Amino acid sequence: MSNAFTISGSIYTVTGTVKNKDNNEGIEDLHVLVYDKDLLSDDFLGIGVTDASGTFSLSFDASKFKNIFDNSPELYFIVKDAGLELLNTKDQYIKNANEDTPPINLMVDIVNDKLRALINPKPVEGWVGGFEQSNPAFGYNPTPDLSSLDMLKNMANIDKLERQQKVVWPEFSWETEPGKDDPKRCYQMFAPDISRLGYTKEGRVYSIICPQQGAASPNFGSMNVEVTVTGNRGWADETTKELAADMSVVGKIWFSKSAQKKETVKVFANHFEKKGLPFPSSKAKAIVINTYNPANPSEKVFPLTRGSSTDFPIPDFAKHEGLSWSLGHLVVKIGAIEPSGFEIVDKFNQLMLDVFNIASGNMLKDGNTLTWNVWFTAPELVDQVEWLNHAKKWRESIDADHGSPEGPGTDARHFDGIPFKPLKELLINELPKIIAFTKEHL
Missing domain, CATH: 2.60.40.1120 (Carboxypeptidase-like, regulatory domain)
Incomplete structure (x- = not known):
């Protein structure tokens, strides 16, 4: 030996x-x-x-x-x-x-190891197929054209779902210092089995659940971020292990339950409540970050396509060829915060986004590009009630302080595996921003 x-x-x-x-x-x-x-x-x-x-x-x-x-x-x-x-x-x-x-x-x-329990070794029976082939424009020749399909509200057709593919390995990547000669790209796997692709036995996609993650701030505690799907259209083909879907998404940030117990957060929350102003204490009241297609700033629809992103090198620790069943990828450009209609709220939301970006390495910085490879396990049947409750369960469970229900994701790392460490920058930059906002508005 x-x-x-x-x-x-x-x-x-x-x-x-x-x-x-x-x-x-x-x-x-x-x-x-x-x-x-x-x-x-x-x-x-x-x-x-x-x-x-x-x-x-x-x-x-x-x-x-x-x-x-x-x-x-x-x-x-x-x-x-x-x-x-x-x-x-x-x-x-x-x-x-x-x-x-x-x-x-x-x-x-x-x-x-909960992640291992999520891996489905082979597709469940019942696949029929045919939806991809129902229109020649849907196929890869070379790029799928799904424009003949209506963009559907993401949670409006759960009763049509029959089959699903779980994203056991949602691998994200972004530049922590965009615009610099050395942008220091990060790679991070979000928590497993939040994201799912839901479709009929013929292969028409009717719902897509996207990832959530947490980031912890010294002064504010844990903040949750979700890539929220607002619309979808597309197909999956289990015979070829391919997929093509168009999605519209927004980023959403809100304080976790644990963060809302911190004194700093309580001060702001109480002030906003007294003024009758919205405060990001839940997904329903979340800070909304607009996104757009990197190839077209006026386009709000993004293609989810087969295979891996080829825009940058992928480290071995962010690949899962041996265990995954199929692979797709998505690229979005991060835009500005959606205005709330209240000047003080918009300024606070921008402060929160700045703090989040310090903690996460500019993941949702205006102008940055966020890419993720979604590594699926083999198809399973859909429990429609469970599907409806799935995203809600995650929203109420995921927390950067306490992990997530089905096991944690990975730390953000650079290509060589060295962890991204924001703490020094947090301590230097975060508190002065909070103090300045408090002096001006409270």
Whole structure:
């Protein structure tokens, strides 16, 4: 059996396996985060992703860990499935890892891994098909033209839904510093099984549920963000594992229940209530951020199309070819806040959006482009009552402070796996904005 390490010049490569301790079988699509243990601050070395046999491999330069006190890495591993931590070996780290280090075999328990329970291994029976083929313009020749279909209200035809594909892996990407020479792109998987594609057994799409996520602010607490679908039209074809849909969406931000217990939020909420002004305490009262098609600023409809985005490189930790059943992607341009009709409310909403963007790395900054790859599990039957209640359950459950009902998403990371860290900027920029607003308006 080969050893765990190879060293070529300054490049170190570590290889190992992750297996299920219940049956000793390798587990695919787990993230293995590798660290060098130090006295003051541990060095993050990179992320490996397990293949079908459970094997992972990653390389890093010696400059990531070497200093006058440290010539060999002291390695430990954190194994995650999306945001769920399955193993942390920090207390059993490998001292002076080198080419004589024996094989690395990590054993994990996935009994409580909710994401794995969401994966449907094969499509449920009952597929008929034919809707895509009902109009030659619907197909990829080369681009689907769905304009002959009416844009439907997203929750108006739940009684027609028969089949669904769950988005177990909603992978988002955006530039944290748009407009700069180095825009520092981020990649983040939102929580699993919020998003769904719902359609008939012939393949006509009638409803699409899009993702939600949370971002935490030091002074305001957790804020929820949802990509809300306002209209849709399209098709899914289970035979080819393809889809094409047009969507209209808006971004919505509101305070979570936990945030509304914070004194800073209470002060603003009470002031707005006394003045009879709307306050973003729920999705119904949320701050609304307009969006538009990147190719046409006057167009509010966006295509959801087959395959992955090709506008930028995708890191291995944001891919799921081995477990997913199909893949589509969507691109939207972020616009300005929808005016409320009250000047003070608009200024407060802009303050909240600025705070959210500091916390999230400009995810919803005016002019930025938000892209997501949606990795589906195999088709299932729809429970129409459950579908109606699904989005509501998430709205009342997801919270950046407490996670989400079906397991957490991942941390925002750059292409090399290094986490996006907004805290320093938050502390510097957030509080002065809040103080200035309070002095002017309260």
